[in-house]
Amino acid sequence: MAEKDKYSRGLKSRHVQLIALGGTIGTGLFLGSGKSIHSSGPSIVFAYLITGVICFLLMRAMGELLLSDLSTHSFIDFIARYLGEDVGFVTGWTYWICWVTIAMADVTASGLYVKYWFPSVPQWLPGFIILVVLLFANLITVALFGETEFWFALIKIVAIVALILVGIVLVAIGFKTPQGHASLTNLVDYGGLFPKGIKGFIMSFQMVTFGFIGIEMIGVTASETENPKKIIPKAINEIPLRIIIFYVGSLxxxxxxxxxxSITISQSPFVQVFENIGIAAASGIINFVVLTAAASACNSSIFSTGRMMFSLTYKGSSKFEKKMSTLSRRQVPANAIKFSTLVIAIAVLANFVVPNTALFQFISSAATTCFLFIWGVIVVAHLKYKKSLKETKKSSEANFKMPFYPLSDYLVLAFLAFVCVVMCLEKTTLIALGASIAWFVVLILIRKHHHLTVQGK
Structure with missing residues (x-):
């Protein structure tokens, strides 16, 4: 790869670790955990533990791929190499559109969070300002993106650690709440650990799995990491455990x-806890945390979509592809970042002009289901990589081998298939799954049309 096509390795260990950690701890935990708890009760903790183990294995598979060739731009390059250019095309564009819709959702939501303090501010304005600020942060250097994401993630982590510490103290002193006393027995006194039965436990995996979306972002940062052979394995080995601790600990x-x-569905459970121990400004504090969580997700989206656009158009022959696959003098894909951010901005402004919440939620839900496909393809690419080593009688170039291969790979694929089956049990998620399949069909048709056009010239 030519030197001018290489990214700057400006991401430090703390950046990469908190990028992966912050990417998976979103507004869902701070605002939506009450609903999750009501749907499955204490058994949701086991769902997080199981899903955390699966995500760790997924990341180990991806880690071995990443370290086998440090000259690649992202995990999409490995998918194209081992599963073919067509699969790489479908996966790459799916990943790009997924992060675009995630950014749309979070930029739209940020307008609502700001209106909590400033009700007269137009809803579109805060999101637009956040988008512009983050665009410039991403264009300057990758290190500035890493630093921004580091502090966004740290704010979320501080809030979670505060809740866990408060919980330990309240349980230790048997603090009296409006619903009784803080005690570990609250976990089993209301129907046991599985109050909603096995069905409630199984249905929770859909929500829990989606909570881990973003964990694969390390696969986009590898080519910009300071010392990837040391930092990537460390991040992969430590982040899943920390995520499990934060999620399981807070729940x-x-x-x-x-x-x-008794945990409220209508408001954040974090607000409920902090208000009841006498922190009057709890709502404002948590609102600030979820605002930073939304900004963090948007920051990750701009980073990911820019890099993915660069990878998808790299070595392309069209004028658009050549423009998108050019690095700035600061070694960031500036044109790809600008284009992706423009798409996010247009979609967000359109959403404000013609608000259609149901359609917007449907698109976001369908995009989220696509991550199951993306994760599955990463694992299949890893299987093909290992098979290619066996056929050529080479040893793995990465000193970071997948544990329990190939059983671990098949376990991850079986789990993803299980989540797909669970999604078929509810109407809304079944429709979203169908829309995702339709999206794949459209991409395949576009790819075939492109091939025919190229051959016809």
């Missing part, structure tokens, strides 16, 4: 302070 704290049946 256990919430359900120990309040019986799971």
């Amino acid at each position: 256990l704290a919430l359900m120990s302070i309040y019986p799971w049946k």
